[in-house]
Amino acid sequence: MYFSISYFTSFTELFLLQLDANETQEGRIHRIRPDFKEDPSFKNRLISYNHSAVHIPTDIYDGSTIVLNELNWTEALEDVFKKNREEDPTLLWQVFGSATGLARYYPASPWKDARKTPSKIDLYDVRRRPWYVQGAASPKDMLILVDASGSVSGLTLKLIRTSVSEMLETLSDDDYVNVVNFNTRVNNTACFDHLVQANVRNKKILKDGVQNITAKGITNYTKGFEFAFKQLSDPNVTRANCNKIIMLFTDGGEERAQEIFSRYNPEKKVRIFTFSVGQHNYDTGPIQWMACANKGYFYEIPSIGAIRINTQEYLDVLGRPMVLADAKQVQWTNVYLDALELGLVITGTLPVFNKTSSEDGSRKQLILGVMGVDVSLDDIKRLTPRFTIGPNGYYFAIDPNGYVLLHPNLQPKNPKFQEPVTLDFLDAELENDIKVQIRTMMIDRVPGNKTIDTLVKTQDERYIDRGVRTYTWAPVNGTDYRSAAFSCTCLIMVFLCKFEENGYTFIAPREYCQDLKITSNNTQFLMDFNQYIDKRTPSDPMCKYIQYIILPFNLIIKNVKGVLARFVATDGGITRVYPKSGGEEWTENAETFDSSFYKRSLDNDIYIFTAPYLNSKPPVHMFYLVYSSTRKCVCVCHVDCVILDDGGFLLMSNQEEYITQVRGLTLTPELHSSLSKRICRDIFSIFSLSKKEQFFSLFFPLKMTCILYFSLTSIEISFPYLVLLTKYTFVGFFSAYSEEDTSDAYSKESCITEQTQYFFENDNRSFQGVLDCGNCSRMYRAEKLPSTNLVFLITDAKSTCLSCDPKPLKQAEQPSIGPDPCMLAQNPRYRKGPDVCFDNNDDCIFCLGFSTAHHFAAVSLLCLMMVSFILLLL
Incomplete structure (x- = not known):
């Protein structure tokens, strides 16, 4: 040819x-x-x-x-x-x-x-x-059956482990799977006692479980298949309810388990795929018969080179009904x-x-x-009219699994991540009963809208605010997706006709007009913008966003000692800093829709003070203050005085050690426990969920809430007065690990970190009490400063009671082990699989496959014979 x-x-x-x-x-x-x-x-x-x-x-x-x-x-x-x-x-x-x-x-x-x-x-x-x-076959329920008898010990067991890991990589979130091993007894390989969704987390647990399989005893196919059929037919668990498959990995044997197949699979609705693993002299006839008698396929995996090709060819078999x-x-x-x-x-x-x-x-x-x-996704985002629903509004979309397609918190931080980015809507935001209803209605393609009082996390991920938000959603015709808009109506539009040049002006790099070139240089873009709008009107069809520009007026405010600068920011993307010298040191984002201080101001009708960042993140200030002019405090040396914002961040203190802490908290755990009611709530953010609550003794109306979230998401939650919020950041879902096999050569790394946040919830203005530290005690009093987001706290100095000197709670991200993933799989979230299922209606009689390694071996043998023949001729 x-x-x-x-x-x-x-x-x-x-x-x-x-x-x-x-x-x-x-x-x-x-x-x-x-x-x-x-x-x-x-x-x-x-x-x-x-x-x-x-x-x-x-x-x-x-x-x-x-x-x-x-x-x-x-x-x-x-x-x-x-x-x-x-x-x-x-x-x-x-x-x-x-x-x-x-x-x-x-x-x-x-x-x-x-x-x-x-x-x-x-x-x-x-x-x-x-x-x-996802496109090659319909969803499947797969039970992987691993022979753990003594005959598979050594290299064969290593090949089986690698083969199962590769098999798991062929599954998607629409599939369900479990792995069991058997000899004379049958055991779940991991902590799952039923089929679980084949998401990244569950597949990782199953892979780890496979590595712990040990070989001993003798093979009993009857017990293994009976267990597999029962688990596949369990009606009390969520399943794909489409293709049903049993994958048998073994070295061979004499038993055919015909009675089990006659009892549990008389109509051949469950396909059996069998894999003879390793180099051995066992009879493979019985396991070939199992595959052929149950509309499956038989493969041989004699070496590691045959694993990848033979663990994915079953998809061709599952594609037959779709072809027909x-x-x-x-x-x-x-x-x-x-x-x-x-x-x-x-x-x-x-x-x-x-x-x-x-x-x-x-x-x-x-x-x-x-x-x-x-x-x-960048193209889809560009098509959404971002600036028409306000700074605190956004569009999002989900698929039938509840995973978000669009969401401002869909921000994976690991560019090497090779699995689908599956962030659930309830993990992109704080889960509550109303949002569970919204998610269910969206998955069921039922349009609707709800206005709720909810909590939101700020753009810089430091603060929690309460606000009223409206969710509006509907299905997207012709796709599996459902779209929604999250909006806030809290703006007062004031249009001015004159653009004064006083102060220092920043302009957001938006596409105000289609033919206005956007540049990253603020000065150049502002000059181009000024020249451009002199020739255009707000109704110009080329300038759809000009009408949203609110030009800031001149601030005529008497200078206050200690205030370095004042500014006005607008919904139209214009920010003006007064005096002009203040703008030269301005480090805020010119895009007001991405600025935490701007978005927070829409949810709070008080003066917002924000602590400066002491790490690499940019600072956010509503007012720039000269600290040296405010440092002289009425506090004396026998007391500690601090001013905290509503996030628990330190603004001022009479103690130098507090000022130099990076995102450290001055409130000790004892002080928190004396003020708080604790509720610990674990939210598993990306793939599935389980929830648990613990209650502890309480004295004052302060609650501490623990929240889990991945790096792909931002979670917000709220409870009374200063509420402690603990979150976990998952930068992927795999801890760095190495395996003997080559199935996971792609580098998959993750870490889980815990972060603490605080916020006000009720209107209580003052708290006081005593911290009992055994042989001494410390008194404290906290006052909420009127019309601000600040708290003034005064306590007896540490030196007056050294036994009350634990390490302060840290707001910086700390390592964490996260939730128990085995518990999370017990209560899966609501989802829907594809509407159409193609399974088990093919009539192909071929059921024997050959490994790629055998093809190469045959070619090598032929070449060797030819060389030998030539040598004989010579």
């Missing part, structure tokens, strides 16, 4: 200057070398719209007949890609992922592996990407990190079928691959 193929391999740039000396000139001409240009639509990535590019996984031989055939027939897709872009110039990546592992994407671009694994080996396989997994149904249903994925560096994207997918017929006239039941079109 001869192929005449020209293509650009995405790795070409790696060897343009180092072509293999043995490569023939004829072979070289088949590789295209496009002319690339930077394209801002792709974040200045090198792009060529004249060609598509091809990526072939490292572990697949790019000269094989199968790959050459794929290159040949997928070449026609290039014209389709180009036509699509002509019809819609905003299209980003268009990708075809083949069931063989080849990926053809348009426009062409040199490949960059953003994960940068330590070995520098490219481990990208399109069949492992979230969009391919000719189901061309577009599916939209979860949010995930694009491998070609577009950032967070969603992908619309469509399966590609083989519609040809066999010689006997029957249809071929093969899924050829999945087509995908990426949509960047």
Whole structure:
């Protein structure tokens, strides 16, 4: 067979200057070398719209007949890609992922592996990407059955562990899974006693459990399969309720367990896939029969090189019913990190079928691959009218799992994260009963709106405010998503006709007019803006945001000693600082919609004072004060005097050690416990939830609340007067770990940290009491300063009672172990799977697979025989 193929391999740039000396000139001409240009639509990535590019996984031989055939027939897709872009110039990546592992994407671009694994080996396989997994088959309930008898000890057990880990990577959030091991007894491998959602957290727990399997005893397939069938049919747990699968990993055996299959699977509704693992002399006939008798497939995994290919080929089998149904249903994925560096994207997918017929006239039941079109979240955000619903309003959207597609708190901090970014709506915000109802109605595609009194966390993540917010939501037609708007109506619009040049003016870099160029230089942008608006009117169709500009008036306020500067900020993005010299040291964000001080002012009708940052974050001040002029306090040396803001941050003190603390609290744990009622509430933020509450003795109306949240989210919560808020930041969901296997070569790291916050809730103005420290005590009194967010606290000095000298509570992020993930899986949140299920209606009789390693072994043996024959001839 001869192929005449020209293509650009995405790795070409790696060897343009180092072509293999043995490569023939004829072979070289088949590789295209496009002319690339930077394209801002792709974040200045090198792009060529004249060609598509091809990526072939490292572990697949790019000269094989199968790959050459794929290159040949997928070449026609290039014209389709180009036509699509002509019809819609905003299209980003268009990708075809083949069931063989080849990926053809348009426009062409040199490949960059953003994960940068330590070995520098490219481990990208399109069949492992979230969009391919979700688009290739219907949801599945999978029970992985691991043989833990003594015969699998040693290398075979290591191969099984790695194989199971790779199998788990083929599952998405629409799937449910559990792993059990058996010999003469059956045991849950992890802490789950039923199927659980195949999210990142649960898969990590199952992987860890598999590593702890030990081999002993003898094999009893009857007990293993009976346990598996019962768990798959448990009606009391949430499941995918579509494809039902049992995956058996074993070295072989004599038992067929026919009685169990006749009793539990007479209609063959549960597929059985069997894997013979390791190099051994055991009879594999019985486990081949299990697969063939139950509409499954049999595979062999003799070595580590055969694991990846053979643990994902089952998806081709599950795709057969979809092919027979000719189901061309577009599916939209979860949010995930694009491998070609577009950032967070969603992908619309469509399966590609083989519609040809066999010689006997029957249809071929093969899924050829999945087509995908990426949509960047940045592009979606640009389409939402951000400045029309106020600084404290925002748009968000969720999918049927309750995961947010859009939300201001969807901000993953680990760019190497390879799993879908699954942040639940209730973790992006503080969970309460009303928000649970909103989430349920959105998932059920029931439109509505609710106005609630809720708590919000500030832009700088330091403060908690209470405000009235309105949620309005509706389904997005033609997609699985549901969109909503979160708004606050608390603005008074005042328009002025004159733009005075007094003070120092900052302007937010917004697209006020379509033909007004935005620059990062504030001075230049302000000059361009002034010249531009002289020629335009508020009703100009090119300037849809001009009407929202509120020009600040001149402040005529008598200078107050100690006040360095005053300012006016507006909803239109204009900020003016008085005097002009004060603006030269202004470090606030010019975009008022991103400024905590501005957004807080809309929820509070008092004077807001904010403590300066002592870490790397920028400071936020409502008034700049000369500290030296306020430091002289009426307090004397036998008492400690401090002024705190409503977040518990220190503004002033008569003790130097307090001033130099970085985000440290002056209130001790004893003082908090004497003032507070404690409620500890754990919220597992991204993937699933469980909640528990503990109550302790209380004296005064101050509550302490503990909240968990991941780095992808911001959580807000509230309780009385100064309320202690503890949150956990999850920078991903994996602690750094190493495995003996190669299944998780992508670097997955995370950390969990705890943060403490305080805020006012009620109107109580003063508190007082005594801290009993055994042989001495300390008196305290706290007064809330009128019309401000400040608290004045006076206590007996530490030196008067040294036994009352614990370490202060820290507001800086502290390491934490987080919640118990096994408890979280017991009460999963409400979700909905896909509306359509394609399962178990195929009639394919082929059920035996062969490992890639065997193909390579056969080729190697043939080569060896040829060399030997030539040597004999010589």
